[in-house]
Amino acid sequence: MDEWKDRLVHLDHCRGMTWKGMYRILKDDPELLRIYSRPMEYWKKVLTLESSKMQLFLKDLHDPKLRQLTSFYQQDKIFCLSFLDKEYPITLTNIYQQPWVLYAKGNIKLLTHQRILAVIGTRMPTEYGNDVLKVMVPDLVAAGISIVSGLAKGIDSLAHKFTLANGGDCIAVIGGGLYHIYPRENTPLAHMIMHNGLILSEYPPIVRPKPWHFPMRNRLISGLSRAILVVESKQKSGTFITVERGLEQGKDIYAVPGNIFSEPSSGTNAWIKEGAKLVTHASDIISEWE
Numbered sequence: 591m592d593e594w595k596d597r598l599v600h601l602d603h604c605r606g607m608t609w610k611g612m613y614r615i616l617k618d619d620p621e622l623l624r625i626y627s628r629p630m631e632y633w634k635k636v637l638t639l640e641s642s643k644m645q646l647f648l649k650d651l652h653d654p655k656l657r658q659l660t661s662f663y664q665q666d667k668i669f670c671l672s673f674l675d676k677e678y679p680i681t682l683t684n685i686y687q688q689p690w691v692l693y694a695k696g697n698i699k700l701l702t703h704q705r706i707l708a709v710i711g712t713r714m715p716t717e718y719g720n721d722v723l724k725v726m727v728p729d730l731v732a733a734g735i736s737i738v739s740g741l742a743k744g745i746d747s748l749a750h751k752f753t754l755a756n757g758g759d760c761i762a763v764i765g766g767g768l769y770h771i772y773p774r775e776n777t778p779l780a781h782m783i784m785h786n787g788l789i790l791s792e793y794p795p796i797v798r799p800k801p802w803h804f805p806m807r808n809r810l811i812s813g814l815s816r817a818i819l820v821v822e823s824k825q826k827s828g829t830f831i832t833v834e835r836g837l838e839q840g841k842d843i844y845a846v847p848g849n850i851f852s853e854p855s856s857g858t859n860a861w862i863k864e865g866a867k868l869v870t871h872a873s874d875i876i877s878e879w880e
Contacts, residue, residue, distance in 0.1 A: 595672050596660045597622040602691045603656050603794050606647035609687045611637045616690075625651070659794075668768060668795060669694045677701060685813040685839060687806075689792035695768055696788035700759050701814070705879060706736045708815035708836070710829050711745025711822045712854045719822035719854065722846050723748045729872035731758030735879070738763065738814050740807060741776055741783075742828070745821050750779060753787075760787030761814065765807040766799025767791060790814075805831050812836035816879070819844045819869065823857035830857060833866075842878075844869040 601607055614636045639647060650656055660670050671678050671692040679701045682688050736759035739746040753760040762783050766772050768791055771780045783789050812818055812835040823829040833843055845866040848855020862868050869875060
């Protein structure tokens with residue numbers, strides 16, 4: 591199993607590897623025993639890469655240093671969780687393009703919690719949004735609810751900070767590798783979460799975040815959670831994408847109403863009109879979960 595995971599992690603680090611490519615490889619060779627002896631024609635068929643990208647893939651595939659990554663990450667206390675590991679969240683096995691590997695640093699036991707609430711919202715919250723979380727998060731934590739968010743500016747960061755300040759279980763799902771925290775100003779917060787909660791990514795630690803990583807990241811936030819709480823959000827935003835993914839996954843959506851003249855509340859008010867459950871106190875969620 592360890593050798594199989596080493597090979598899986600190695601493939602995950604090869605430039606040019608895609609989700610579909612990994613699917614085809616695993617379907618054809620579940621034990622990954624033949625990946626180092628495959629001819630060029632096989633890789634052309636499986637990955638359909640242009641010549642320059644294929645050369646980069648083959649260079650990485652036959653790089654002996656990349657074959658030792660799992661051991662290197664273990665020294666840095668980074669967990670590489672394959673989709674077959676018992677610690678791998680069962681809730682992620684049913685989402686769109688479930689990750690083949692998750693990279694985590696911190697308390698991986700948090701991934702098995704049954705009471706995880708996603709708290710998301712605008713990157714530019716008002717004082718109202720700050721006050722909402724300042725009041726709600728302590729009660730949610732006291733009820734044994736874990737909080738997951740995306741370590742972005744604004745509501746995400748506030749949710750993490752208030753959860754940690756109240757001794758709660760905090761999970762941050764990021765859009766790049768663990769060695770490239772984004773935004774950079776949240777690096778101290780990320781280290782606090784690593785020591786007192788869990789940082790999670792589907793991207794290898796050495797990968798820098800790209801713009802398209804974040805919409806994909808949002809499906810993991812909703813996938814890990816039992817429900818989603820939206821606090822201040824515009825109608826068209828990353829928050830909107832997370833809610834959409836949550837609805838596809840059958841998750842309950844909670845929304846905190848806001849001032850009808852406030853743009854940061856336009857999204858939450860719209861979600862309520864479309865059927866999201868109006869929340870004005872943490873007990874509105876806790877009572878349902880009890």
